């Protein structure tokens with residue numbers, strides 16, 4: 765009897781949590797517009813996130829290697845950045861560009877704390893990347909695309925800065941209120957001249973990799 769009561773309480777708590785999450789998700793999807801505010805950035809570090817977005821295995825899909833120059837577009841407070849910096853190695857460079865200076869400030873602190881010296885945070889806009897043509901080997905965006913208002917223009921910028929054959933990786937998660945459907949991401953990238961290399965499904969999301977023309 766006691767076990768049943770405990771089970772009921774657990775189920776009710778889980779149901780309540782899910783309900784609140786879905787209501788919040790719907791509100792943000794329809795009302796927010798623009799990037800996730802810095803005041804809500806703690807959600808990017810939710811303790812359950814590694815279950816749906818494990819850092820290492822997600823990054824391994826992005827096809828960059830030690831020594832590469834890699835652009836992380838929209839790193840936020842750096843959920844993926846420390847691990848990505850390790851994977852690029854001492855000969856590589858990780859350029860971390862986010863439109864919100866407070867995100868960049870928090871990221872900088874995190875990198876200093878973890879002694880990551882090959883990652884370079886900078887404030888900037890995906891619509892006007894402060895990078896030279898053909899200057900990066902790979903670029904990745906995790907739950908960022910839906911926050912960018914003019915996505916075709918951002919794709920044009922990514923195409924410009926990636927070297928020919930460079931890899932663009934886009935990872936989307938349903939947990940994100942700005943979730944982008946697979947077909948629309950594929951169409952968007954193809955329209956900018958990218959060619960699909962790889963597509964993998966994950967818990968509550970997917971990753972697609974494209975080759976730059």
Ligand SMILES: C[S@@+](CC[C@H](N)C(=O)[O-])C[C@H]1O[C@@H](n2cnc3c(N)ncnc32)[C@H](O)[C@@H]1O
Pocket residue numbers: 799800808837838839840841842843844861862863864867888889890891905906907908911912913940
């Ligand atoms: C949902 S967060 C994801 C952060 C990180 N990629 C992660 O998965 O934890 C999206 C990030 O993209 C950034 N962002 C949104 N629009 C942007 C733009 N136009 N240019 C650069 N960064 C942008 C936001 O400031 C925010 O930090």
